[in-house]
C-alpha cells in the first residue's frame with residue numbers, strides 16, 4: 136500500500152490546524168493550556184524516540200507511534216489517557232503494526248529505566264498497564280493502523296531533483312516534523328516537499344525551479360515550512376521546567392501508583 | 395439506536411467454527427438486521443496483548459474494500475477478547491471442491507478462478523501479499539460471490555527494504571521460490587498458490603501433496619520437470635537451494651487431459667518457475683481463457699455448495715476421501731518468524747537488510763529508517779536552527795513568489 140496513500144483511510148482524515156489545536160474540556164479544567172499540551176506531546180515524542188532506541192526499534196516504528204499518539208489526542212484528553220502510558224503503548228502497537236514486534240516485558244523494563252519527562256519519581260509502569268492501554272489506544276484509533284510517512288517520497292524527490300547533497304538536512308527536518316502535528320495535517324509527499332525546500336534553502340541550493348516543474352501545490356508546501364519554522368522559533372530550546380509544570384497538572388494513573 | 399455499540403450491537407447465535415486463534419460465532423447485527431460472523435480472539439494469553447496475526451488482519455482489512463475481499467464490519471473489545479465482525483459467509487471453496495455431489499463445469503471453474511484472481515489483483519494493486527491462499531480461505535456468500543478472507547499472514551510489500559519469512563502458505567500451495575528459502579519474493583507467490591487452487595478445482599483433489607518441504611519440491615518437479623538455471627535464472631543462489639535429480643517434465647496435457655487449450659495455457663503461465671516471468675493477476679484476468687467460451691458462470695448460478703452446519707469447524711468430517719495437510723500445524727510457523735525483534739526490528743539484521751537491497755536510493759550504507767544507525771536520525775543542529783530563523787523572512791518572500799508563479 137506504500138504507493139496508495141490516496142486510497143487510504145489516512146488520506147481521508149487529514150485535519151485542519153484548528154482541529155489539532157483544540158484542548159479537551161477535561162484538560163482545560165485541570166488548567167492545561169494549548170502550550171502545555173504541545174510541550175507534553177513534544178516531550179512524549181522525545182521519550183518515544185529514546186525508548187525506541189533503547190529497545191532497538193526501527194525509526195519507522197517511532198514515526199508511526201508518534202502519529203498514533205498525536206491522532207489520539209485529537210479526540211481524547213490527556214488526563215483521561217495518560218501520555219506516560221500512551222507513549223509506550225503507541226510504541227508497542229506500532230512495533231506490531233510495522234512488523235518488528237517489541238516484547239511488552241522489555242519495553243516496560245526500559246520504560247522503568249527511562250522515566251518520561253523531567254519529573255515523576257512516583258511513576259511506575261507495569262506490563263498490565265501497557266496491555267490495557269494498548270487496547271484503549273486501538274479503540275481510540277478506531278483500529279486504523281496504516282500510516283504513511285514522508286521519508287521514502289523524500290528520497291525519490293531528492294534523487295529526481297539532483298539534490299542528494301541536502302539529504303541529511305532534509306532528514307533532520309523530517310524527523311523534527313514528528314515533533315509537530317504536521318503528519319496529521321498534510322499528505323506525506325507534501326511534507327517531504329516542504330522539508331526539501333527548507334533544506335535546500337539552508338544549504339543555499341535552489342529547489343524552486345524543480346518544484347515549479349513538479350507543479351507541486353506550493354500553498355501546501357509553504358504551509359508545511361511555516362509550521363516547521365514556527366516550531367523552531369517556539370520550541371527550539373524548551374525550558375524543562377515548563378514541561379515539568381505542564382506534566383505536573385496531570386493526575387498519575389498507573390496501576391502501580393494507585394496501589 | 396446510538397447506544398447499540400460494541401457488544402450491545404450484536405445478538406450472538408450458534409458457533410460456526412474454531413480457528414487457530416479464536417472461535418467464530420454467528421450473530422445478528424441489531425442495527426442493520428444483517429447476519430454476521432463474529433471472530434472472538436482471546437487476548438493476553440501470552441502476555442503480549444493483541445495477537446499480531448489478528449492485528450495484521452485488522453490493519454489490512456480496515457483499508458481493503460473490494461467486492462471480492464471479506465468485509466470487516468466492526469471491531470470491539472469485550473472482557474478478555476477482541477471481537478472481529480465479518481459479513482456472514484455460507485461456505486468456502488474447500489467445501490465446494492470436496493463435496494462430491496457437486497459437479498463443476500468448465501464455466502463454473504472459470505467463474506471461481508475469475509473471482510479469485512480479481513481478489514488477488516485487487517490486493518496486489520494495494521501492495522498487499524496475502525500469503526495464505528488455499529481453498530478454505532476463499533469464502534462464499536449467499537449470493538454466490540466468492541471473497542478472500544484470513545489476512546492474518548498478509549503483508550504490505552511496497553517497501554523494497556524488507557526481507558520476509560518464507561514460512562508462509564500451507565505447504566501444498568507454496569511456490570518453489572519459498573521452498574528454496576527466498577526472502578525477497580513478491581506477488582508471484584500468491585499466483586502460484588492460485589494455480590494450485592485452479593488445478594484443485596479441475597482435479598477435485600489437492601494437486602501437489604507434499605509431505606515435507608523437500609517432498610513438496612519433489613512433487614512440483616515431478617509434475618513440471620526439474621528447473622534449470624536457464625529456465626529460472628538465480629534459482630541456484632537461493633538460500634535453501636539444493637540440487638535435485640533431474641526429472642523430465644510431464645506435459646501439462648497429461649496432467650489435465652480434459653481442459654481447453656486456453657485453460658492449459660493460463661495454467662502454464664501461472665505455474666511458471668521463474669517468479670519474474672510468472673503471469674500477474676492483472677494479466678491473467680485479461681488472458682483469453684476468460685474472454686473465449688464458455689463464459690464464466692454468473693455467481694448466483696454457481697452450484698450451491700453445502701451450507702455450513704452448526705459446529706462444523708473442520709474439514710475432516712466432510713469427506714473421507716481427501717486428506718488435509720496437518721490442518722493446524724501449518725500455522726505453527728506463522729507467529730512472528732519475521733516479526734520478532736531478532737530477525738527484523740533488532741539491529742543485527744539491519745546490515746542484512748541493507749546488503750540485500752544494494753541499489754536503494756540514498757546510496758549504500760544509508761539506511762534512513764534504522765534507528766540503530768545514528769546518522770539516520772539526527773536532529774537539526776542549533777547552528778542550522780538559528781540560521782533558519784534568520785532566513786525565515788526571506789524565505790517567506792521567496793515562497794510567495796513561487797506561489798504566484
Ligand SMILES: Nc1ncnc2c1ncn2[C@@H]1O[C@H](COP(=O)(O)OP(=O)(O)OP(=O)(O)O)[C@@H](O)[C@H]1O
Pocket residue numbers: 410411412413414415416418430431433480481482483484530531533544702706707708721722725
Ligand atoms: N465470515 C464468516 N462467515 C461464516 N463462517 C465463518 C466466517 N469466517 C469464519 N467462519 C467459520 O469459522 C471457522 C474458523 O474460521 P477462522 O478463519 O478463524 O479459521 P480457519 O480458517 O478455519 O483456520 P485457520 O485460522 O487455521 O485459517 C471457519 O472454518 C469457518 O467455518
Ligand SMILES: [Mg+2]
Pocket residue numbers: 530531544
Ligand atoms: Mg482460514
